[in-house]
Amino acid sequence: MKVTIKSWTGVATWRWIANDDNCGICRMPFDSCCPDCKLPGDECPLVWGACSHCFHIHCIVKWLHSQPQQQCPMCRQDWKFNNK
Amino acid sequence: MSGIAKTSVLVEEGGNQCRKRSNISASSDQCSKRSKFDDMSSNEKKSNFSMLNPNVNGTIKMTTSSMNKPGATTKKLVIKNFKSKPNLPENYQETTWSKLREAVIAIQTSKAIAYSLEELYQAVENMCSHKMASQLYVNLTNLVEAHVKSNIEQFLSESMDRQVFLKRMDDCWRAHCRQMIMIRSIFLYLDRTYVLQNPSIHSIWDMGLDLFRHHIAMNTLIQTRTVDGLLTLIERERGGDAVDISLLKSLLRMLSDLQIYQDAFEHKFLQATERLYCAEGQRLMRELAVPQYLAHVEKRLREENERLLHYLDPCTKWQLIHTVERQLLSEHVSGVLSKGLESLMDGPRLRDLATLYSLFSRVKDGLTELCSHFNAYIKKKGRTIVIEPERDKTMVAELLEFKEQLDNVVSTCFQRNDRFLYSMREAFEHFINQRQNKPAELIAKFVDLKLRAGNKEATEEELERLLDKIMVLFRFIHGKDVFEAFYKKDLAKRLLVGKSASVDAEKSMLSKLKQECGGGFTCKLEGMFKDMELSKDINITYKQHLSASSECGGLELSVYILTMGFWPTYAAVEVRLPGELTRHQEHFAKFYLAKHSGRKLQWQATLGHCVLRAHFTQGNKELQVSLFQALVLLLFNDGDNLSFEDIKTATNIEEGELRRTLQSLACGKARVLMKTPRGRDVQDRDHFAFNADFTNKLFRIKINQIQMKETSEEQKATEERVFQDRQYQIDAAIVRVMKMRKALSHNLLISELYNQLKFPVKPADLKKRIESLIDRDYMERDKDNPNQYNYVA
Numbered sequence: 054m055k056v057t058i059k060s061w062t063g064v065a066t067w068r069w070i071a072n073d074d075n076c077g078i079c080r081m082p083f084d085s086c087c088p089d090c091k092l093p094g095d096e097c098p099l100v101w102g103a104c105s106h107c108f109h110i111h112c113i114v115k116w117l118h119s120q121p122q123q124q125c126p127m128c129r130q131d132w133k134f135n136n137k
Numbered sequence: 138m139s140g141i142a143k144t145s146v147l148v149e150e151g152g153n154q155c156r157k158r159s160n161i162s163a164s165s166d167q168c169s170k171r172s173k174f175d176d177m178s179s180n181e182k183k184s185n186f187s188m189l190n191p192n193v194n195g196t197i198k199m200t201t202s203s204m205n206k207p208g209a210t211t212k213k214l215v216i217k218n219f220k221s222k223p224n225l226p227e228n229y230q231e232t233t234w235s236k237l238r239e240a241v242i243a244i245q246t247s248k249a250i251a252y253s254l255e256e257l258y259q260a261v262e263n264m265c266s267h268k269m270a271s272q273l274y275v276n277l278t279n280l281v282e283a284h285v286k287s288n289i290e291q292f293l294s295e296s297m298d299r300q301v302f303l304k305r306m307d308d309c310w311r312a313h314c315r316q317m318i319m320i321r322s323i324f325l326y327l328d329r330t331y332v333l334q335n336p337s338i339h340s341i342w343d344m345g346l347d348l349f350r351h352h353i354a355m356n357t358l359i360q361t362r363t364v365d366g367l368l369t370l371i372e373r374e375r376g377g378d379a380v381d382i383s384l385l386k387s388l389l390r391m392l393s394d395l396q397i398y399q400d401a402f403e404h405k406f407l408q409a410t411e412r413l414y415c416a417e418g419q420r421l422m423r424e425l426a427v428p429q430y431l432a433h434v435e436k437r438l439r440e441e442n443e444r445l446l447h448y449l450d451p452c453t454k455w456q457l458i459h460t461v462e463r464q465l466l467s468e469h470v471s472g473v474l475s476k477g478l479e480s481l482m483d484g485p486r487l488r489d490l491a492t493l494y495s496l497f498s499r500v501k502d503g504l505t506e507l508c509s510h511f512n513a514y515i516k517k518k519g520r521t522i523v524i525e526p527e528r529d530k531t532m533v534a535e536l537l538e539f540k541e542q543l544d545n546v547v548s549t550c551f552q553r554n555d556r557f558l559y560s561m562r563e564a565f566e567h568f569i570n571q572r573q574n575k576p577a578e579l580i581a582k583f584v585d586l587k588l589r590a591g592n593k594e595a596t597e598e599e600l601e602r603l604l605d606k607i608m609v610l611f612r613f614i615h616g617k618d619v620f621e622a623f624y625k626k627d628l629a630k631r632l633l634v635g636k637s638a639s640v641d642a643e644k645s646m647l648s649k650l651k652q653e654c655g656g657g658f659t660c661k662l663e664g665m666f667k668d669m670e671l672s673k674d675i676n677i678t679y680k681q682h683l684s685a686s687s688e689c690g691g692l693e694l695s696v697y698i699l700t701m702g703f704w705p706t707y708a709a710v711e712v713r714l715p716g717e718l719t720r721h722q723e724h725f726a727k728f729y730l731a732k733h734s735g736r737k738l739q740w741q742a743t744l745g746h747c748v749l750r751a752h753f754t755q756g757n758k759e760l761q762v763s764l765f766q767a768l769v770l771l772l773f774n775d776g777d778n779l780s781f782e783d784i785k786t787a788t789n790i791e792e793g794e795l796r797r798t799l800q801s802l803a804c805g806k807a808r809v810l811m812k813t814p815r816g817r818d819v820q821d822r823d824h825f826a827f828n829a830d831f832t833n834k835l836f837r838i839k840i841n842q843i844q845m846k847e848t849s850e851e852q853k854a855t856e857e858r859v860f861q862d863r864q865y866q867i868d869a870a871i872v873r874v875m876k877m878r879k880a881l882s883h884n885l886l887i888s889e890l891y892n893q894l895k896f897p898v899k900p901a902d903l904k905k906r907i908e909s910l911i912d913r914d915y916m917e918r919d920k921d922n923p924n925q926y927n928y929v930a
Binding site: 055056057058059060061062063064065066067068069070082084085091092093094095098099101 | 633635660664667671691692693694695696697698699700701702704707717718721722725726729733735736737738739740741744745746747748749750751752759760764767770771773774827829
């Protein structure tokens with residue numbers, strides 16, 4: 054062996070696994086946070102519904118609080134959190 | 138004057154008072170003197186003490202009456218008038234006057250006086266007491282007038298040397314003054330009584346002045362000669378000759394005393410001054426360089442002030458100085474500035490500039506002119522620094538130096554005048570934006586250079602001060618988004634490659650930017666720092682995880698996890714990693730995603746770097762390389778001689794990138810690969826071999842500098858991204874304005890946009906964006922008026 058690796062400093066970027074670019078409620082891109090937060094990351098995570106729609110958690114919680122029925126704002130199906 | 142005391146005064150007998158008073162009355166001489174003191178007050182009061190009344194005759198009589206009542210202790214003292222007035226000798230007035238006259242003439246002819254001064258004084262007093270004052274005054278006036286007249290002759294002769302004339306004039310004046318003082322002393326009593334009581338009459342001294350003025354000074358010929366003589370003398374003194382200052386002073390005092398200074402002298406003097414300095418100003422402006430000229434003006438002003446101190450009347454001061462300033466400065470303000478400011482500033486000749494400022498602050502509009510020239514100078518000089526692409530390398534350093542120099546000038550020479558500070562800022566802002574985008578980019582890069590590790594030339598404090606100075610420049614930049622883009626890109630490199638000189642300095646720069654542009658400007662930059670900290674934590678836990686599970690040993694892996702939005706966008710590059718690296722990478726990803734669900738990781742191969750242990754015949758070395766360099770080097774474990782094409786297929790690195798990578802390994806300073814044929818550029822047909830004989834005096838060798846270097850494509854891409862962002866901002870601004878206004882003419886829309894947009898844009902670009910928005914149905918042209926836009930909801 055002429056050369057061996059001693060250490061490696063890699064760089065990776067993370068994104069949310071989402072089926073859309075923007076949150077359907079706040080229209081902000083998923084790469085950034087909801088309007089109430091400052092920094093994207095674990096403080097402002099995404100959630101998926103059983104209907105496979107995806108929102109900022111703060112956005113969907115706010116939406117559900119304001120609605121009499123717990124429906125997905127995109128497809129009007131009953132909203133269920135999908136913890137995958 | 139009250140006349141004769143008719144009252145009799147009762148004086149209580151046995152009182153000490155009585156005896157005292159009788160004592161007084163006993164010596165009439167004394168009494169008459171005393172009584173003068175009281176002559177105003179007591180007379181009018183008609184008091185009981187009328188025995189002290191002045192009496193023209195000086196007669197006071199006291200009668201002691203006999204006791205009126207037996208047993209009473211008081212006695213009456215009755216004062217009665219003389220029975221007959223004591224008379225003066227017949228010719229008293231004539232003889233006394235002739236005595237006085239003799240004395241005055243003696244004084245006037247500078248001879249000894251035959252009588253004692255006391256005697257003369259007494260004579261005057263007596264004459265006054267005997268109502269001869271007015272006659273005495275008339276006589277004296279005539280006598281003085283005659284003498285003054287007799288002095289005229291000597292000044293009237295033709296062709297007299299001016300110097301001699303002035304000297305004689307001075308002598309005559311001094312003699313006159315001396316004589317009048319003497320005369321006044323003798324006639325003091327007259328001055329104090331008769332003159333004081335008659336406001337229309339001049340005091341003796343004033344009478345003398347009046348006569349002198351009337352007969353000598355107001356004589357046209359004499360006056361002209363005197364004034365001309367004085368002016369010549371002053372002109373000679375201004376020319377640098379030594380002249381008799383005391384003569385000048387004395388004669389000018391004479392003019393002032395005679396109250397003809399202003400009428401006879403001042404006007405002519407100011408005219409002469411004006412003529413002289415007008416000519417001198419024009420001549421010297423041609424002949425002298427500006428610093429010398431300024432020094433000369435300063436000298437002249439100083440001299441004139443001394444002249445005022447030494448012999449001119451202080452009331453001339455304002456006009457004289459004003460005249461000099463006008464002729465030497467006001468007239469030449471723009472001349473001096475356009476001729477000399479540039480070279481003074483280039484110097485910078487601080488002392489001369491200070492002189493310039495202090496002189497110009499004296500004249501009206503002088504500082505305004507200076508300020509506008511100063512402004513023009515900065516703009517002109519600054520433009521040359523900014524505008525030339527050849528000077529890009531040194532632009533920021535030159536700007537900093539220029540700014541410092543100007544600051545120095547303003548603070549030391551221009552007294553930190555606010556007007557100049559504002560003007561300087563305005564000028565900087567103007568010229569620095571003459572060239573769009575480039576200065577912002579270069580400032581960002583300059584900061585990068587200073588914040589990069591290995592920059593050992595500055596201590597923390599020096600760096601801090603430097604950053605402050607850079608912020609001043611940054612403040613002038615209009616297109617701050619360009620700065621942000623480049624700064625962000627460079628910051629990302631510094632952080633990821635571990636090249637940041639000091640976290641403190643980085644943070645301090647960040648807080649400066651935040652202060653300057655607000656939190657919105659820096660929130661992404663702050664996010665980058667946050668990512669770095671989070672990554673540090675993740676790597677620690679990963680290491681613990683590894684040591685617990687004891688799998689994936691052999692190489693140390695640490696990963697920076699970046700949040701997409703914060704960092705510059707990096708093009709995703711797929712490269713072929715050796716199996717060992719892929720295994721580590723997947724292992725880490727599994728670990729990370731288990732902790733952070735709902736995410737996916739995108740590896741950025743361009744940003745990774747490695748430390749390799751390389752075995753050469755001369756010994757082992759550690760190589761700090763980029764991931765790409767490492768990939769290339771690892772290939773040589775299995776083969777000795779590889780072609781460009783082989784390496785390309787094996788690593789799957791993009792061609793341009795690979796070329797640069799190979800160049801750094803085979804043609805740079807540390808050549809761990811050998812290229813055949815030799816040459817600076819990497820060609821498609823080149824072959825590469827591992828350089829087993831590689832030597833270097835260092836153990837650790839950095840070859841990953843290539844990562845830090847910015848390629849021109851990178852620079853273009855950054856710029857492009859900024860322009861792209863700007864387009865969105867323009868679009869957003871247009872829609873915002875139109876949504877609010879509903880309908881707007883083109884020109885109004887454009888001006889509204891210029892108010893909103895914080896970066897420089899050309900009207901043509903705005904037009905393009907408007908067209909694009911019309912195409913996309915955000916707005917439409919009015920059907921009747923093509924110059925008007927309507928918002929489409």
